[in-house]
Amino acid sequence: MTIPPPTAGLRHVALYVKNIEACTAFYTTVLQMKIIWQPDPDNIYLTSGQDNLALHRAPTDFTPGQHQRLDHIGFFLTHREEVDQWHDYLKNQGVEIKAPPKDHRDGTRSCYCADPDGNVIQFIFVP
Numbered sequence: 001m002t003i004p005p006p007t008a009g010l011r012h013v014a015l016y017v018k019n020i021e022a023c024t025a026f027y028t029t030v031l032q033m034k035i036i037w038q039p040d041p042d043n044i045y046l047t048s049g050q051d052n053l054a055l056h057r058a059p060t061d062f063t064p065g066q067h068q069r070l071d072h073i074g075f076f077l078t079h080r081e082e083v084d085q086w087h088d089y090l091k092n093q094g095v096e097i098k099a100p101p102k103d104h105r106d107g108t109r110s111c112y113c114a115d116p117d118g119n120v121i122q123f124i125f126v127p
Helices: 020-030 081-092
Strands: 010-017 034-040 043-047 052-057 070-077 097-103 109-114 120-125
Touching (some): 052 070, 070 081, 081 120
Antiparallel strands (some): 010 070, 034 043, 097 109, 109 120
16 A cells, blocks of 8 residues: 655634634634635634644534534645545555545645544645
8 A cells, every 4th residue: 555645734723613603703803814714604714824724613503522623634745636535545454444535625635534533634635
């Protein structure tokens, strides 16, 4: 089995938030991040230039301490085909696949797996 190229780094974090409007205001006003994509009222993606922070509206039954705020972490990849290489490699290593490779409407491509503790990890190519 061929090992895929190393990732291009960890620059993506996705958080569940109860008050997405207040959190968006905080990150855009106080931290001066820019909105790069808002596909719907429940999801917003921000950047400071070299990173990506996703805010996802938490489910109504979300209770901090009972649920984790971290939705997933994302490792960036350099080339689109590396998403499929990582997916195949992880699957062959017996890693739990949460979502197979998929193209997204913003031109990205990603897949998801779980670490041994169940934390979700995304492997993503951003053109």
